[in-house]
Amino acid sequence: MNLPNWNFLFQGLRRGENRQFAVIGLGRFGRAVCGKLHELGYEVMGTDINEKLVATVMTDKLVSKAVQLDSTEVTALRQAGIFEFDTVIVAIGNYLQESIVTTLNVKEGGVENVIAKASSSVHGKLLKRVGADRIVYPEYEAGAALAMTLTRPSILDRFAIDDKHCIVEIRIPEEFHGKTLAELSLRSNYGVNVLAVGNDDCFEINPSPEKRLDKELMMMVIGTNEAIHRLPFCK
Template identity: 85%
Template sequence: MNLRNWNFLFQGFRQEENRQFAVIGLGRFGRAVCTKLHNMGYEVLGTDINPKLVGQVVSEKLVSHAMQLDSTEVMALRQAGIFEFDTVIVAIGNYLQESIVTTLNVKEGGVEHVVAKASSEVHGKLLKRVGADRIVYPEYEAGAALAMTLTKPSILDRFDIDEEHSIVEIKTPEEFHGKTIAELSLRANYGVNVLAVGNEDHFEINPGPEHRLDKSLMMMVIGTNDAIHRLPLS
């Protein structure tokens, strides 16, 4: 089970109410966001100032619609209908001025939820100042995830909720084999809650305290990063 397939993990994206997204910037990060949202069945508008990138996402069918525009121009955004979207992802990242101006434009245009890619901590602070509702650091997050898989191979997948809390998919520790969730007192002893237990074919969601764990299965747990690191992981 890939954590990123869980609908509730898209923070700020109201799944039932909001079915349309606009992605500004169609580099590697923007394309990845478009692909994921489009494959999940959402209507996605992709935009970029580079016509070649726009043509690529259209030919590869990564978006519902795509258009070339200069996102630093308010009129271009308005004519494209960007301000009508509830969620806009500013994926420009590597061009500081364009990223900040675009974020300011879409926020002042009335977009309710703006997610912006940052390339540095300073960049992120500036994006926050001009109204971004959520800042993402793809390179940092990818690096942190790699470091975790190298040092904690029992962690199969990870989703950071914020700087202090995460949801992780782990191999059930051998120490937990044959014991129930109640017997382990995971919340009291480790500070984590079990969201699901199973394998790729079937996961039991929100297992009860009497559920007996098996080392051949996987666990989905939520907690602080410190609490997760206290789990007996290899």
């Protein structure tokens, strides 16, 4: 069971009334965001200045609608209806000026929740200054996740909630085999909470304290990064 990297969208997905997203910038990151949201059943509009990228996301059925436009032009954004969306994801990461101007335009256009991709910490600070509600660093997060899986092989997947907290999917260690969650008292002993136990075919969400663990299964736990690192991982 792979954990999707939802930290760039958490705020939007928590709001049950929000079913529409606009993604500005249809490079690899923007396409991935469009595809996942569309797969989950959300209405997604994709935009890019590159007409070929716009045509491609429509052909690949990654969006509900796609529009070719220059996002640094306020009039173009307004005519496309971008300002009517509750959440807009600015997925322009490699063009600093375009990213910042677009974020400013969208925020000043009245969009409540603006999530922007940054390529560096300086870029992120500038995006914050012009009103971005949330900054994401996909390259950094991917690198951190890779480092974690290389150094902690029992971690199958990791999702960072913020700088201090994460959810991880791990193989159940030998030390936990045959014991119940109540016997392990993971919250008291390690400072983590178990969200689910199972395998790729079926996970039991919010398992009972009497749930007996098996080293052949996996579990998903939430906690601080420090608490997660205290867990006895399989070698």
